[in-house]
Amino acid sequence: MRVLVTRPEFDARATAEALRARGHIPLLAPLLEVRFRPGAPQALDGIDGILATSANGVRALAERTERRELPLFAVGPQTAAAAREAGFLSVVSADGDAAALAEAVPRWLTSGTLFHAAGDNAQGTLAAALAAKGYAVESEVLYDVVAATALPAPAAEALAAGALDAALFFSLLSARIFAACVQPADLADACTRLIAACISEATAKALSPLVFAALRVAEKPNQEALLACLDGKSPSHGADAA
Numbered sequence: 001m002r003v004l005v006t007r008p009e010f011d012a013r014a015t016a017e018a019l020r021a022r023g024h025i026p027l028l029a030p031l032l033e034v035r036f037r038p039g040a041p042q043a044l045d046g047i048d049g050i051l052a053t054s055a056n057g058v059r060a061l062a063e064r065t066e067r068r069e070l071p072l073f074a075v076g077p078q079t080a081a082a083a084r085e086a087g088f089l090s091v092v093s094a095d096g097d098a099a100a101l102a103e104a105v106p107r108w109l110t111s112g113t114l115f116h117a118a119g120d121n122a123q124g125t126l127a128a129a130l131a132a133k134g135y136a137v138e139s140e141v142l143y144d145v146v147a148a149t150a151l152p153a154p155a156a157e158a159l160a161a162g163a164l165d166a167a168l169f170f171s172l173l174s175a176r177i178f179a180a181c182v183q184p185a186d187l188a189d190a191c192t193r194l195i196a197a198c199i200s201e202a203t204a205k206a207l208s209p210l211v212f213a214a215l216r217v218a219e220k221p222n223q224e225a226l227l228a229c230l231d232g233k234s235p236s237h238g239a240d241a242a
Contacts, residue, residue, distance in 0.1 A: 004155055004167040006031045006174045011055060018227060029155035032147040033176045036060045048112030049073055053098055053126060055082035057117035060085040060142035073108060075101045076222045097221045102129035120144045121173060128152060141214045159190045163211055166195035175206035199228040
């Protein structure tokens, strides 16, 4: 299949490799740009563990500190992999979403102060959930996520020409931006030929009111499950669900 990849460019390159390994042809169309915030070295004194809800949070923190000995609690396997690549020595994964991470933390650390390497779009729900469990949570916004205002030209041209079979959506925000870009460009009808593979139910709902040939949701919020979903190995909501 010819597959549109809408995630930020750094992550999209790794997704493209995984797609090629499965026999697909990727087209990168980043709808989000990640910009690390400059700043002084991040003080982690008194911190007992690091919360990482995205690979970009890990990368941004790695630029702000040389400390790698603190345990790092990752939301999922891609974030955990980014932490290991950055040199963090003790990394565990909740293999889920922020709610799963909040539930998993007590298995790894019974009490203490946690640091969340956050983006500017962080919802604050993770910190609230852990505070309710008795943890102190310090959060610092280390990166910004900037939304595209239009589809990249190659993506728009491919969509208009019917040269795409599917699109991958890794976040609610990227899905929302895609829908906002497609409609004013008169490309909504072209979406009816696409399979939309989404990392969560919320992401799928964010594509509304667009209609797709099939709308599929990954069984788990990670890339491996999303690619399995693309290949039809997880539930599909049908053509009229979006």
